[in-house]
Amino acid sequence: MKGAWRVSDIRSAEAALMATLPPGTLMKRAAAGLTKRVVSLLTDRFGGVYGRRVLLLVGAGDNGGDTLLAGAALARRGAAVSALRLADRVHEEGWALLLAAGGRSVAAVPRTVDVVLDGIVGIGAKGGLRANAAAAVKSVRQARAGDRARPAVVAVDVPSGVSVDTGAVEGDAVRADVTVTFGAYKPALLVGPAAVHAGIVELVDIGLRPYLTGTAALRVPERVDVAAWWPRTGPQDDKYRRGVVGLATGSADYPGAAVLGVAGALAGPTGYVRYAGSAAQAIRDRFPTVVCAERVGDAGRVQAWVCGSGLGTDGRAQAELRAVLAAPVPVCLDADALNLLVDGSLAGQLRDRRAPTVVTPHDREFARLAGADPGPDRVESALQLAARMNAVVLLKGDRTVVATPGGFAYANPTGSAALATAGTGDVLAGLLGSLLAAGLAAELAAMAAAYVHGLAGRRAAADGPPNALHVAEALRETLSNVIIKS
Ligand SMILES: NC(=O)C1=CN([C@@H]2O[C@H](COP(=O)(O)OP(=O)(O)OC[C@H]3O[C@@H](n4cnc5c(N)ncnc54)[C@H](OP(=O)(O)O)[C@@H]3O)[C@@H](O)[C@H]2O)[C@@H](O)CC1
Numbered sequence: 001m002k003g004a005w006r007v008s009d010i011r012s013a014e015a016a017l018m019a020t021l022p023p024g025t026l027m028k029r030a031a032a033g034l035t036k037r038v039v040s041l042l043t044d045r046f047g048g049v050y051g052r053r054v055l056l057l058v059g060a061g062d063n064g065g066d067t068l069l070a071g072a073a074l075a076r077r078g079a080a081v082s083a084l085r086l087a088d089r090v091h092e093e094g095w096a097l098l099l100a101a102g103g104r105s106v107a108a109v110p111r112t113v114d115v116v117l118d119g120i121v122g123i124g125a126k127g128g129l130r131a132n133a134a135a136a137v138k139s140v141r142q143a144r145a146g147d148r149a150r151p152a153v154v155a156v157d158v159p160s161g162v163s164v165d166t167g168a169v170e171g172d173a174v175r176a177d178v179t180v181t182f183g184a185y186k187p188a189l190l191v192g193p194a195a196v197h198a199g200i201v202e203l204v205d206i207g208l209r210p211y212l213t214g215t216a217a218l219r220v221p222e223r224v225d226v227a228a229w230w231p232r233t234g235p236q237d238d239k240y241r242r243g244v245v246g247l248a249t250g251s252a253d254y255p256g257a258a259v260l261g262v263a264g265a266l267a268g269p270t271g272y273v274r275y276a277g278s279a280a281q282a283i284r285d286r287f288p289t290v291v292c293a294e295r296v297g298d299a300g301r302v303q304a305w306v307c308g309s310g311l312g313t314d315g316r317a318q319a320e321l322r323a324v325l326a327a328p329v330p331v332c333l334d335a336d337a338l339n340l341l342v343d344g345s346l347a348g349q350l351r352d353r354r355a356p357t358v359v360t361p362h363d364r365e366f367a368r369l370a371g372a373d374p375g376p377d378r379v380e381s382a383l384q385l386a387a388r389m390n391a392v393v394l395l396k397g398d399r400t401v402v403a404t405p406g407g408f409a410y411a412n413p414t415g416s417a418a419l420a421t422a423g424t425g426d427v428l429a430g431l432l433g434s435l436l437a438a439g440l441a442a443e444l445a446a447m448a449a450a451y452v453h454g455l456a457g458r459r460a461a462a463d464g465p466p467n468a469l470h471v472a473e474a475l476r477e478t479l480s481n482v483i484i485k486s
């Protein structure tokens with residue numbers, strides 16, 4: 001699992017590590033990692049470094065220093081390196097090294113440039129890009145490389161212009177193809193709109209990890225984590241032991257939401273799926289293995305409930321939600337179940353629950369529940385709502401965030417815009433419910449479901465624009481690749 005750390009934690013770790021090393025060591029390590037990545041990029045795209053045009057965008061701080069040191073190393077390998085100073089003062093030693101290696105100072109972005117190194121600002125950034133930096137970034141977008149395509153942009157540590165601790169992007173910011181980051185991931189590389197600006201993120205180990213003593217601000221699971229969490233079937237299992245998931249979803253008006261949720265649940269690890277609601281006939285027709293009832297109270301025992309998608313908000317829906325909340329098992333609340341929570345009449349019942357609750361709002365549902373939009377700091381907003389509701393919050397989006405009442409946050413790296421189509425949230429809720437019923441801890445169930453759902457969206461999109469049923473159908477193959485073959 002990747003952990004992302006706040007700037008203050010990185011600064012403390014850096015100070016502790018630097019105290020053990022000769023001055024300048026960390027910058028040399030950072031620059032060496034950066035140089036290596038730029039060399040491989042130039043070699044892959046142009047066949048080598050010699051004669052390639054490299055532009056350095058150089059700001060006032062150590063981020064500019066890293067960039068100048070890497071530029072000097074590239075110049076020594078025969079690259080034509082030019083540097084555009086965007087501050088009155090720049091890292092003096094780095095500047096001298098660059099000039100000594102044959103690099104030159106330029107007053108504007110050249111028209112032809114193969115690779116741009118963004119060393120305007122790193123973790124010391126305050127606010128958005130300043131006017132001269134923003135103008136340079138704009139000119140870079142108009143430049144062309146030797147092969148007439150766009151120059152490659154490599155961000156040094158973080159793309160300049162993003163908010164490092166939150167992932168917000170308020171104004172103009174560098175759009176990188178690759179970000180070479182030092183010592184630790186930063187939240188902006190993994191969450192929020194900034195993550196898109198970062199492109200492919202590569203971490204250079206500079207020896208910082210043992211000195212990072214606080215809690216990671218954010219964790220990002222990898223495939224091996226999800227594979228390890230996923231409940232497996234053993235020889236002692238039967239259909240009940242694998243867990244029974246119940247869905248109280250859909251209605252006469254919205255039977256489709258029930259169908260999609262059940263399709264998601266059937267792809268999960270449980271051995272048995274029950275359905276309770278007025279879309280029972282639609283479920284029986286489509287899924288002969290699902291056992292149906294009209295009401296939650298008549299459905300029989302389950303190890304987790306999913307409630308809300310397409311349920312409606314009438315008296316019957318409210319009674320069903322109350323029955324679900326009263327069950328001493330984990331529940332996943334989505335869509336109309338969230339709308340039913342907004343007036344606060346169920347707040348007490350929700351807070352008093354002993355078994356875990358997961359809520360899965362998109363931004364508009366979040367705004368109704370929390371009283372305000374998630375805003376630029378999606379992780380902090382999700383954490384606050386999780387604490388207030390005593391529930392795991394899965395805040396949907398391009399990088400879905402999962403936050404726990406205990407203050408842990410995760411971001412899902414597999415999101416795909418292909419999922420921005422009606423009903424995919426219902427599929428997600430069903431899958432998540434199945435993981436809860438199989439006994440996975442609520443936050444891991446939420447993360448694992450989002451991870452696999454994102455991959456299924458990508459898989460489904462490979463055959464053409466998918467709808468939610470395609471995403472549900474893609475879950476099985478995705479699980480076979482990710483979970484079973486791992
Ligand atoms: N931490 C580590 O472990 C390691 C860190 N390393 C590297 O150091 C970097 C951090 O360096 P840093 O502290 O010097 O800050 P940095 O990001 O260069 O910017 C500060 C300068 O920028 C300016 N400035 C501020 N805001 C601005 C804006 N919006 N737009 C434009 N300019 C703005 C501000 O100038 P002023 O406001 O004074 O004009 C200030 O002088 C880090 O990201 C990594 O690359 C590695 O070498 C080794 C290990």
Ligand SMILES: Nc1ncnc2c1ncn2[C@@H]1O[C@H](COP(=O)(O)OP(=O)(O)O)[C@@H](O)[C@H]1O
Binds near residue numbers: 396416418422
């Ligand atoms: N632009 C996007 N990029 C990636 N994922 C997205 C995007 N837009 C929506 N999604 C995902 O699609 C799903 C939509 O869920 P939701 O809004 O509840 O849909 P519905 O209620 O129609 O089922 C969520 O998993 C969300 O994270």
